[in-house]
Amino acid sequence: MQDSELFNIAYNWFNQQGWKPFPFQEQTWKAFLDGKHGLLNAPTGSGKTYALWFPIVLNYIKTHPNYKTKHKKGLKAIWITPLRALSQEIKQSAERITQDLETQMTVGIRTGDTPNKERARQKAAMPDLLITTPESLQLLLSSKGYEKTFKDCSAIVVDEWHELLGTKRGVQMELGLSRLKTICANLRIWGISATIGNLEQARQVLLGPSSGHLKNSTLIKANLNKKITVKSIIPEKMETFPWRGHLGLHLLNEVVPIIRKSKTTLLFTNTRSQCEIWFQKILEKYPEFAGEMAMHHGSINKETRLWVEQAIRNESLKAVVCTSSLDLGVDFAPVETVIQIGGPKGVARFLQRAGRSGHRPGEESVIYFLPTHAIELVEAAAMQKAVLDSAVEDRIPYLNSFDVLIQYLTTLAVSDGFYPKEIYPEIKQTFCYQGIDEEQWQWLLNFLVMGSQSLKSYDEYKKVELEEDGKFKVNSRAVAMRHRFQIGTIVGDATISVRYQKGGYIGTIEEYFISKLSPGDVFTFAGRNLEFIRIKGMSAHVRNSSKRTNKVPSWMGGRLSFSAKMSELLRQELYTAELPFSKQSIEIQSLAPMFAKQREESMVPQPHQFLIETFKTSDGYHHIFYPFEGRAIHEGMSSLLAYRISLLTPITCSLAFNDYGFELLSDKPLDIQEILDNNLFTSEYMLSDLQKSLNSNEMARRKFRDIAVISGMVFTGYPEKGVKMKHLQSSSELLFDVFRDFEDDNLLYQQAYTETFEHQLEEGRLRLALERIAEQEIVWKQCQRPTPFSFPIITDRLREKLSNEKLADRIKRMTKILTR
Known part of the structure; x- marks a missing residue:
């Protein structure tokens, strides 16, 4: 079938929906069918999913002309999403196409939430199109005979690539792709990214800087000029001595009319504790919102989060107070308005949140900026300029993450084993490990077989066996099982689940917050006042309480810092305070009393x-x-x-x-x-x-805990029987001290310092x-x-x-x- 005939199939389908494809969708279809790899730069809500599902299905039709009557089973394409919450929507989009075009293709999801029964079914027969996460892809690579599973796969799409870039999950993805390039003969690799500053570098990291894939690739931009309007909520009485934390709630009465006049409003806060406080305060002051308002953040249980997401789609909620848990990809047509409470600290995050409103091609996005103290109005003005100039941050990719590489090599050893001479060239072609040398490679191989120099007398660190033919293989079932449980690069602070005494699950809170509570203490969580009873295992038991409280859980991730772009924009905006009044933004003008007081002193x-x-x-x-x-x-x-x-x-x-x-x-x-x-x-x-x-030793020691977990030196425990964070911390600290005193050339020990200085500071x-x-x-x-x-x-x-x-x-x- 000619490409022109294939395009007609797509045009007819779009016509039936009453749509017309965008130029960027057509460009992507053409590039894909021409056998190219690429990166598609498109904003959320612009139809990017159809830009790539379509050519995948059309390519199958092209190679199987009698696709309506005969069906060849087996995995044909993989769609990677960083968020499990998005998989359902991606599946619906794919099924609409496969069913309407009568292709008989099946679509499946495999994430941490996939039930065991479904996994067993997939093991017997893989769906044609698989939606999964970076972690679940690694799990598939850890299963015996994975090469057979993947050999006919012709496409892999990495969605929200800007979110993975600059994280260890991104490195994990680079390694997974390096293997698939070898075992899938006709693989096309595509990434989808919202706007980031370093798009060209993002393409290099995805495809590998020295690979033939990069030469045969394209960067497609969806030039859809989305109109974003930023409106600042400026208090009538401006304080001359601003301080963080009270002005936000002072403006509560200004927020309610905005909520009332919109179908649905999302109120974004920067931290989960701020989210809890705002939710409580709105209901206290405006009880009539009860039942029409909900809360959404990463520590609330999954059922509640899914219910909230569904309720937004059904238009049964007037407002949702949320954190970055709703930043990505979830498609909510009814959301008319977004309110950002406090400075978002980064331009990309702000634009992402703005794009949640008017989430349809061609519609205007409206975002209100509510300052939590007066100087944040300077941030609001800076944001307006950023929106006009489309000034967005770069995402800095990781280099030499040896902990992720050790985890990956163990994954390959757990499945069918690997020969170093085959795997080394693949790894050298990735962006992260382009600089790895023979000596470091040898160190890593020795580490897998013997543990490090200073630990070689301990058998528990010897996970991989070197077989006579030179193959590296894990033969112990216990080692393989523990490894599969721990695949992943996200190491949070230890969380404790919060449950009612009778067993109802509410969500998770970090251990360090719970450790400060005494029985009888009341705290606010998931929109309820809860009395703490006791800790049992990895659960905190609570009961509902009618007592008032000002204790709100705080989470370690709560302190975001400005991005470099944001700092630069903020300084430029601040300097305008000395310009003539008529040349200042309305925000800077409103701060005139504060600037006058500043000049006095x-x-x-x-x-x-x-x-x-x-x-x-x-x-x-x-x-x-x-x-x-x-x-x-x-x-x-x-x-x-x-x-x-x-x-x-x-x-x-x-x-x-x-x-x-x-x-x-x-x-x-x-x-x-x-x-x-x-x-x-x-x-x-x-x-x-x-x-x-x-105290760089102390900072590196904390960083090393994550490295020890990712590289598998420390085991976090089986599900429901997690190892307490105190034990994790102490075991990783012991290892850190051993390396410091006896083996300071240990690559993982050195990595802790590199990450402290390059990423944290x-x-x-x-x-x-x-x-x-x-x-x-x-x-x-x-x-x-x-x-x-x-x-x-x-x-x-x-x-x-x-x-x-x-x-x-x-x-x-x-x-x-x-x-x-």
Whole structure:
């Protein structure tokens, strides 16, 4: 059948639906049928699923002309989704095509949620089209005879590639693809990505930088100019001393009219605890929303989450308070409005959330920005500019993740075994391991067979056997079983399930929060007030309570930091405060009283200036620095500076930082002039100073826990019998200390430090920030009292010590004194 005839089949189908294909869909069909690989850059809700399911089915029709009467069973295409929640929708799209075109093709899902019965059925006969996750693909590679399962597979599509890129799940995907390229003769590899800054690099990582696949590939962009409107919710009375945490709820009454006038509204919060608080407060103040409002975040049980998603589609919910759990791909036509509570910290995340409203090709997306404190209005204005300029962050891919590679090699050894000389060239072709050398490869192979040098007398670390013909193979059933349980790269903090005494499951909470509760304590979770009874095994038993409480679980993942793009946009926006009033955005104009107060006591810096403020309060001597680079960078920079100052003068400082700046608080004043004369902001010797300044051992030790779990050195336990995080932490710490003392050339030990500096402290960005400050004129303002800019940093430090109510009282008193 000619390509033109195949296209007619697709056009007819689109006509029947009352649609017309977009140019990018047609381009993708053509490229795929021409045998090309590629990356499709398309926003959510633009029809990207049909851009790739269609050519997969058309290609089958092309190679099987009597497809309506004869059916050849077996796996023909794989669709990878990072989120299990999306698999149902992807399946529905595929089935619409396969059934309407009478192809007899079957569609199946295989994720962590797939029942055992269904898995057994798939083992006997694979569906033609399989929807799965990166982890489940690795599980298939760990089964005996996997080559036979995959040999006729002609396509693999990696959806939401921007979400996987820059994570270890992305590395896992690179390794899976490297194997499939060898065993599937006619495999076409495609990725789908929403907008990221480094699209070209994203294509290289997907296809392998030196592979023939990259040469025979294309990048297709869906140039659909989606209109996004950002509206800031500006309070009538603007505070001159902003502080984090109260302004958000002050604007609750402004939010309710927006909810009332929309069919469905999603309220995005940055943290699960903020999500819980907002849900409670809206219902307390507006009880009439009961039954029309729900909550959605990653720790709530799956049944509730699915019910909420379905209720949004059915238009039976007026509002949903959620976190990033609803960021990706879920297609909700009825959502008219999105409200972002607090700065989203990144442009891509903001655009992704905006795209949840008007989730149809050609429709306008409306997103309201609700600041949780006044300075966040600067972020709102920066976001408007980002939307206009389509300025989006890069995703930085991982290099040399040896823990993921060890897991992958064990997977191959568990299935049919592997010969190093066959697998090494495949691995060298991936982006992550393009720089791996023979010596490192040999180290990894020795590690699989003997454990590391310092552990070779312990049999439990010897998992893989080297057979006489040179094959690496796992022959122990126990080792294979434990390995399959632990395939994956997402290592969270230990979670404990929350259940009613009678057994009803509510969701999961991190262990460290539960460990702080005593029996009888009441906390808010999943929209209910719960009284803690006891811990039994890996479950916390609770009962419903009518008591009021201000205890809300906090999750470790809650502290997001600015992306580099966001910091740059924020600085540019802040500098406009010194422009004539008519040239300022409405947000900057509304902050005029705060900027006026800031100028009274200090100044608003210009692009060529770097501001340092010092003042004294009853707490001690405050020294505040404003790089406007984001929390993660300020954490590293404040430690670096404190360490360098301690070399000049014996002094102890406590550090506090937020996204705008950082504070060194000491019991005696620092000589700022001496700091400047000694060039303490230099980027020279940065890495060695950083290692000495931070407790880099402690940070690397925490990072090593994840590496030990991913590489399989530490076992997390069987389902329902999880190993307590305390034990995981202590076993991985023991290993860390052994390597530090006896084997510091261990690749996994070294990887812990590399990841700490490159990914957690963003060493590259810190260096650029120091180089920028070196070019600026440093302005030191000796103030009499705290300034509006410094206020959020000071109050953030108080938050650690005081409960919310006491903090609010303390801040009222402070504000009264400052505004006299």
